[in-house]
Amino acid sequence: MKLELAPSPAMDRAFPWRSPRDPMNRVYEPFADADGRVHPEVVARADEITATMLRHRTTLKAIARDPEDHRLPDTVTNAQLEAVWPVLDASVAAEIRRLTRGEDLKTPVVRIDRVKSEHVPEHEQVLVGQWGLFFATWPPSRSKRRRPSLLNGQILGMYMGAVLDDPEALEYWEEVYETYPAYTLSLGADTRYESTMAAEGAANAAVFANTATKVVKKRNGGQKLAIDEDRVNSMFLEFVVRMPVPGGGVKAQTIGAVVALENAFDQKTNPYGVVVVGYGDDYLPNLTG
Structure with a gap:
């Protein structure tokens, strides 16, 4: 199935972990009732949901310490960042509770729109006409404390996708969706919380x-694409969410939350308010074919 992944407003209040068999209409089975909706017992216990950032703390501290890395100001101390962690945990838990209950977001912080020519450099003009993510309010607030940023402990959203942790589910997904793994997020690698979510079916x-990419020279001549870290202004952080399950008990489920770094709000380098995520070098084959 090779279809353009299209926005659906209803998905922004939908439970983020989806069933690989019918991602648009059914939630991931451990949290579902017989009809594929979030199980009433899970909804009733939504207040018990908690979230903990799995890693990236060291990475974020290194970004802040590097005077050449403008994604976070080098004036931010380790102590200030450490104070952000529990606020981020609480933000993710609150968002998962909202999605578990199927509630609308009162004030969305991002919007989906078509990419225009001026939004991307010359070598990325292939993206023109495709969908991209933008800040809902632009220019940003002059008050840094009111911005939906990492340093304020805020998130821009959770990654939605079918959970492909079962080998049979993964095999089925690869057969059904020709674009796999273009919309896949690998989570918790080398930990006991390892998981895979794919959004080809519902997003x-x-x-x-x-x-964001840049063109670089190959050692043996020619050119190739690399991630342009100077333009990346957001990233996915991995969280372990402890979710209630039907019949009692709790299941630890991994998920990604997108957060905005400080350079996302720089109008000189980001004049159109585009949210640009660094997916890492492993994602490059999806761009180059």
């Missing part, structure tokens, strides 16, 4: 964030 706003 919310966070899934539509594009990445």
Whole structure:
């Protein structure tokens, strides 16, 4: 199935973990009732949901310490960042509770729109006409404390996708969706929380964030694409969410939350308010074919 992944407003209030068999209409089975909706017992216990950032703390501290890395100001101390972690945990838990209950977001912080020629450099003009992620309010607030940023402990959204942790589910997904793994997020690698989510079948706003690339020379001649870290202004952080399950008990489920770094709000380098995520070098084959 090779279809353009299209936005669906209903998905921005939908439970983020989806069933690989019918992602548009059914939630991931451990949290579902017989009809594929979020199980009433899970909804009733939504207040018990908690979230903990799995890693990236060291990475974020290194970004802040590097005077050449403008994604976070080098004036931010380790202590200030450490104070952000529990706020981020609480933000993710609150968002998962909202999605578990199927509630609308009162004030969306991002929007999906078509990419225009001026939004991307010459070598990325292939993205023109495709969907991208933008800040809902632009220019940003002059008050840094009111911006939906990492340093304020805020998130832009959760990654939605079918959970492909079962080998049979993964095999089925590869057969059905020709674009796999273009919209796949690998989570918790080398930990006991390892998981894979794929959004080809159902997607919310966070899934539509594009990445940034640059053209570099190969050692043996020619050119290739590389991630342009200077333009990347957001990233996915991995969280372990402890979810109630039907019949009692709790299941730890991994998910990604997209957060905005400080350079996302720089109008000189980001004049159009585009959310640009760094998916890493492993994502490059999806761009080059």
